[in-house]
Structure formats: C-alpha cells, structure tokens
Amino acid sequence: MSEITGAADRLRSQRSVMSDRTTRRLLGLVALLGLVVAGCASDAPLDTLEPQGGPARSIDGLFNAVWWVATAVFVLVMGAVIYVSWKFRSKRGADGEWDDDEELPGQVHGNTRAEIGWTIAPALILAVLAVPTLAGVFELANWHDDAEVEIEVYGAQWWWEFRYPGTDVVTANTIVFPAGEPIELTMTSYDVIHSFWIPALNGKRDVAPGRTHTWAIEADEPGTYWGQCVEFCGLSHANMRIRAIALPRQEYEDWLTEQQALQPAEGPVADDSYLETVRWAETPLVSPEAAQRGYEVFGQFCASCHVVGGQYEAVAGGIAPLISGHAPDLTHFMTRTGFAANIYDLYEEDGSVNVAELRQWVWRAPEMKGMAPDEMRGMPSFAEQMTREQVDDVVAYLMTLGGEPTLPSGVDLSEADILRRAD
C-alpha cells in the first residue's frame, strides 16, 4: 500500500516534510539557546560565570563539568527525539486519514538488556559527578578555615550591616576587605531570612535570624564587586544591594583605622575643605552653618534610629524603634558610594554628590524604595515633619560624615558605579 503514491499524497507528504522541518528548526533554536547560555559572556556585573576569587572559581569548575555532561545528554536525547520523530513518522493516506489497516510496525515490548543499560549508564555518570561535588561541598564549607580577617554580616529589612570584630567599625551596605585572601563571614539576621550573595566571589548563603552561619568570600584582585539579597525578604527584596570593595592589604588596614575615628562630639566639622570636597558649591544652601543646623535637625528626626559615632549614639541601648532594632550606621556615610542599600549612587561620575536624590531620600524615602514605616520596617517619610530647608540642612550635615568614597587606588567612580538606577 505504501507504493501507491498519488499526486495528492505527494503533496501531503511534502507538507509533512515542511512541518518536520519546522520542528527541526525550532528544536535547533532551543539548542542554540543552550549555546547562548554556555557562552554568555556579558558585561553583567552579577554574572555567575565570571568568577573572580577562589570559591567562585571552584564552583565554576563544577558548573562547567556538569554543563558539558548535561549538554552531551541534551544533544543525544534531542537528537534521538528528532530522529525518531522524523524517521518513524507515519503519513496520512490519500483521503487525509490515517490508514487503520496498514501493516503494523514490529510489536517490540522492550529489551531488558537495553533498559538495564540505560539505567546503569546515567547512574555511573552521576556517580562520577558525585565525587567532585561532595568534595566541593566540604571544600567550600571549610574555605574560611585559615582566614585572618573576620567580618560579621547582619541582614535587615532592607539593608546590610557589616561589623569588624575587634574594632568598633560598623558599615552599612558596603563591605570592605583585603584582596587575595579568604575572608570569614559570620552571618545572622536582625529580622527575616536574607541571603548574602556576591556572585563573583562565592555562591550564596542564607542569613537567618537566630542562627549564625559562616561563609567565605575571596577576591583575587582589588576591585569593586556587586552583591544582592537573594532570599525573598519582603517588600523591598529587590532593593537590597551589597557593594563589595576589595582593597590591597595596606589600604585595607588604613581604611580600618580611618573608620575607627569618631565624629567630633561638639558638632560637624565644616570648614572650607569640606566645601571643596562636596563640590556642589553652586548651591547656596551648603555652608558650615547649614551643616550645623542640619546636625540639630538630624538629632530631632533621624537619631532615634541612625547612629553617628561620637555624635549620636543609638537610643535605648542601641535599639532603634524598628522591628529589626537597627538602622544603617552613618558615622562614615560619605565614604560609601551609594545609599538606600546601594539603590542610588551617592556620587555622580564626576565626583560631585548626588544631591537631588539624596535630598529626596531624606525627605520622602518610601517614594524611592518600598518601605513599611507604619509597620516599623524601613524609613518613614518626613514630608510632613521637615521643611525643605531642614531637609537641605540635613543633607549638608550628612556630607560632613567622612570624606572621599572608599575605592581601591586606581579605580575611579566612573568605572565603579555600574549599577546606576537609570530613570
């Protein structure tokens, strides 16, 4: 019966060739997509495939191994599916219907040997993969064993705090550490579960309340890296970034010393050098007097949550009136490069301060980042309480807290600020 091929039949079989071609093209597209994934060398700063430190590189090695195994299996199985779909496809008869009286294909019920074979083969492949996997698990768990530097990590809704044991140094959202050596992180949370992740330096690790997790990061070279929260932590989960700054060892020691300095108890230092530093002198509101006024306003509105070492210690024994009990320590605010958990840049590329957004932030934070101040989570709006002048004064005061942004020597702001929030 298969010898009978009328014109219509041929036409139909052509159509079926077409549709099979489409099948193949589409499956080819899927395969191509796989290749795109494989080779996705992009300028994505959070790319998981561009390790820049020991732990991340170790992970990347394992990823590559399983990637190629998976790709091989993918090609084999897809090849088989496409092959059988093409080779063993049936054609409709001249009437457009399947021929129910056609000769049946061989009624094979199975082949025990083949089936045992394709049960054992994947098991063996996986057994081979299991060896470096298990080794990798322990390697990463012990990466920080010889670490000289320990940093405490605290997650909070929706920002990060870093403390340096043995010193009084507390920073928010910017973690500074020496390059070229493993850093031990001791992590816990002030409220819900967060997850600490700097893709270039290591995989992620949850930061959970009531538990202390240890984890490591390591950067080969001085530089700036980006991280973010990756465990869903509520309203502003997407707005909780980590700026990681790896410094040469000596610069790190210097930084640590600088950060231990407190702000003068008598009030802000705002001399001429201050005006020069902030570089927005075209705005008449910046003046030592404004900074002094801002210092007072800060005490009135901001100091109930925020600490400024030497000037405003936290109320009620270090407990802010928030569920987490903590707000970002602002002692050396201007040494950071971003605010609002690095959602906004603190400096423009030319080194001037991003006054417009900072002012807006002080005034109406919940409009710039999801906050739940009524539920004691996040920063409230001061639109009702502060006048515009007071806001400007607070900004002028904030600019007295610390000096230049911390960056490794040789790196400037324009190359460092890659996560700028575009409008």
Place this chain on the structure above:
Amino acid sequence: MAIVERPIEDEGPKELEAPPASRRPSEGVFKRPTNTEGWTSWFTTVDHKRIGIMYGAAALFFFVVGGLEAGLIRLQLARPNQEILNEDLYNQVFTMHGTTMIFFVVIPMGAAFMNYLMPLQVGARDVAFPRLNAFSFWTFLAGGIFFNLAWFTGGGADCGWFCYAPNSGLAFSPGNGVDYYALGLQIAGIASLVGAMNLIVTVINLRAPGMSMMRLPVFTWMALVVQMLLLFAIPVISVALFLLTFDRLFDANFFNVEAGADPLLWQHLFWIFGHPEVYILILPAFGIVSEIIPVFSRKPLFGYPFVVFSGIAIGFMGWGVWAHHMFVSGLGPVSVAAFAATTMFIAVPTGVKILNWVATMWGGKVRFDTPMLFSTALVAMFTIGGLSGVMHSIAPSDTQQTDTYFIVAHFHYVLFGGALMGFFGGLYFWWPKVFGHKLDERRGKWHFWTNFVGFNLTFGPMHVLGLQGMPRRYQTYDANIGFEFWNMAATIGVVILGWSFLIFLWNIWKSYVGWKAEGKPDVGPDPWDARSLEWTVQSPTPHHNFDVTPTVTQVDDFWHRKYAKDETGRYRRIATGAELAQPGTGHPHLPAPSYWPLVVSVGLPFIAAGVMYHLGLAVVGGILVVGGVYGWITEPADAEPDDHDAPEDEEAHVG
C-alpha cells in the same frame, strides 16, 4: 509479575451483580436527589466523570487566573525600572501566581484526568466512594475560591508560594493575605487527602476481573503513585499550615525566633511536602504520555515494567531529596552532601522513562496528531528541565543558581514543558471520549506550535538571566546590568502563550459548534485505535461506564482483541474498536446523587473565615459541616428503589 491476582477466566465475561436495593427505612430529613440531567444536577452529582469534568473546568479557570498573574509579572519585568506594579502588589502577584498554578491548576488538572479515567481504566463503574469524590471536588473548589478571595479583602498573600518563616509572620506580613494562603491551602489539602484515599481504594479494590496490578494502564499506575504521595505529603503541609495559622491568629510561637524558634523548621516541613509535591505534579503527565505515545506510535509501551517501577522508585526516592531546596539555608556540609547525592540519583528513574518513551517511538509508525505532538514536546522539554535539575544537584554549583531565574526556568520546563504539555496532550486525546467529538486538528496544531514557541521564548531566556545573576522574586532590575534583552524576550513569549491559550479555547468552542452543526456525528468508541478499557465504551462515556464488567487477560487487553497474529507471526487487524465496544445500553444500579458533599464543603471556608474575622462565621461553618455530615450519614442509601431498573432487566452485552 503480578502483585495482586484474582481468580478469573474460563467462565467468560462476568456480569456485575447489582446489590439488592436497600429497603432500610430512610432516617434522613431529605430524600436523595434523583435528577441527573440539567445544570442543577451538577451540584449533586457523584458521577466520577462529571466530577472529573468539573475538576478540569475549574483547573482551566484557575489557569486563566494564574496566567493573568503571570502576564502581570512579565509586564512589570518587560523593561527595567518599571512601576506598573509596586513592590507590594508585585510580591502579591507572584505569590498568588505560583500558589494558584501549583495547588489550583496542576494538582486539580491531574485530579481531573484521574477521576475521569482511573475507574474506566480499571473497569469500574465509579470510584469506591462516590460521595466522598464529590466532597473532594467541592472542597478543592472552596479552597481555591477562598484563597483567591484575598484579592478582594485587602490583598493576596505576599510571602512567596513557599512562604518562609519568619517573613510569613504577623510582624512582617500584617495583612490577611497569608491567612488566606494558609487556610485556603488547608482546605485544598483536605480535598487532596480525601481524594487520595478514595482513588487508592478504587485502584486496589475495584479492578475488573483479571486486571492485575501489572496489567494496569501506566496512567493508572502513575495516578496510584501520585495518590500515595499525596496521602503522606499532605499531612506534613497541613501541620505546617496549622502552625503558621496558630502563630498568626492565636499568638503561638512556632516560628517566633525571639521566643527561640528555628526558622528552618518551616523550611523542612514545607519541603518534605514540597518535593514529593513536585512528583505529584509531574507523574500524572508521565502517565498520560505513557498512554498516548504507544497509541500514536502503534506499538506497545517499551518496557512496561521499567516504566512502572521507575514511577514507583520516584515515589519512594522523592521523599529523600527535600533538602536540596535548602542547600544555602545553612544546613551544614554533611547534610548538603547527603542530599546532593540522593538528588543526583533520582534523575536515574526519570531518565529511564524518557528513554523508554523514545524507544517506544523507535521503529513505530508515528502519527503526529495533536496529542502526539504535545507528548513528544513533553519528552523533549522535560529533558531540558531534568538536565537543569541535575545541574542543581551539584550543590556547590547550586549555590550560584538557587533563587535566580535559572531555577525559575528549570521548574517551568518541568511544570509547563512537562506537566502542562502532558495535560494538553491528554485533553486532545481523551476529548472525544469525554465529549463525543474530537477537537479540530488544524487548530490543535496551531495551538501546539504557538504554545511550543511561546513556551520556549518565555522560559528559555530565563536560563540566561539566571546565569547572569538575576534573582527571583525581584520587582524590578536596573538598566545596564545585562537583563533587558532577555526579559523583553520572555515577555514577548508570554504574549504568544496567551494567544496560544486563546486558540485552544477557540478550538474548544469551534469544534463543539462544528460538531453540533453536523448533527453531532458519532465519533465512535475508539477514534485513535487505542489500547485501554476506556475505549471499549461508547463516546461520550455512558453514565454507567460499562454495561458489563470487562474481563482482562493481559496488558493492553483491548488492543489484543483488535489485533491477532496471522500465520506469518505478524499482527493483523481482526476487529475494529467499534465492533468490540459495549453498546452502552445497560441500566445498572448506580449511586444516587447527594446534596451533602456540597453542604459540608461549603461549611469549610466559613470556618476558615471565622477564625480570621469573627467566630460567628465559624459557628455557621461548623453547623454546615456537622449538619452536612449528619445528613450524609443518615440519608437513604439509595434514591427511591424504582429509580433504576431491576437487575434482571439488565442486558448483558459482551464485546
């Protein structure tokens, strides 16, 4: 190898003897309803087929809800820094999307197929407990509606479908959304648990003579494994949800860290349920394609025992891998290593199935009708999801991928590329059995190809996004970190998927209208030249399924009655399905409809609302439940005795 054998054979097909009609005096206040026609009869039906249809319709309804939520997510993420949905609303939308799709789309869609097909495939006239079956459906529907009511009472749950403590606590989610989540899933869990017991008893006890376990169709086998998983998994999530509810509504401290709780308790409970749940979602689809591929390849399933036992193996091993959802939770390296190893090896029984399906097609004469297209797509797409799953089992590598879009890509390849592809294939395959006419092939192919392209365009790019470091559950992202292009691609993919689903709905409508215009021609009992017992009855399935309980002598018994070996040893057709099918003219005794399952089910959401708002509502719900159960117990066992023909009137028709 038979696990349970029954003495059979030699006396020919057996008639099912109807039990003597109950003469027990009715204690109930109400007579049992009798009408089985008209729209009101759907509320009281206990017919497994109608319940299956309602499960399917409800699942498609929730699919539209969840799909619209998905559309909103993709709309928000189409371009960087958009504010179409604010953080709060976005968190609600993705939580509701995930929870709806898992609990109110994929589970009930599986239940739809199982309800409709399992009794038919084992040769029974209904499930073991028809009223409980109705109760399962109404309770599931009550749970789904209750869960979604949150949208109209202050906002949906905003804790993610996994709803980790302590973020799910009252301090961090003070609205009622999480309460609706916990109580809605609790209600749906009751439905699944009751359904599980019902269907397990049905398979074990109501098989036709000769239908030994190792002659069961693979779909029924997979359904049995799924029900076993549900039976043991649902209690775990129920406990977790109770703890959460008590924490939130009655000031308990199960997840209160300040009072000494360990937040990992929730994670363990959730994933001990949650991983078997993954197999609960996918195994029905595996069963469906194990039915479709042999029919359209015109060959028996390659390695029936391997496929069955690998399904059972998945059912056992699925309990030993839950902590792979917690590789970064801080479990410690020994636990992580152990769960990495178990996770790797669960890939083996899954891989076996894939290769057995390919081998089934090998050497066949494969007819690429729409059901087969969807089934082939499942084999291919599930393979991708399976391979990315193996990549996650490499625990150190998973610390980079977990909680990124790579995971989102993975589970959509498994649940959409796997479960939903299988369900669509199953809908096209069994549509003529259920509704008496096929869905149009041409529109079906349009549906398939748009679905296939839209699916890959939506979820394929998420692999790239995840490897580029885009985290899950992010309301927005910045412009210059490499996320724009693939996000836009994924959003375009969702638009195509939306159109594809409209084509499907259009196909349902037009196919019906066209069939009606032609005077409803009979599609015949066996339109695909298929292999299992449901094709031995007329289409649509008669109310009583089988005139005569069939007798089974081997796997694919029906097919072997259509084909026999000729003198050269090749199989030749000796009969058509239509010749062999039962005429559907018998009037066996069937369970009478009942009001009470619906009444009991309606009571449950009142109780749930009562614990949230005002105990008065709970009292109303309690009265409905207790009263409903009382009515259920005391209602007459039958409708009036003359509502069905006496057994002696029954004609025996032997196929």
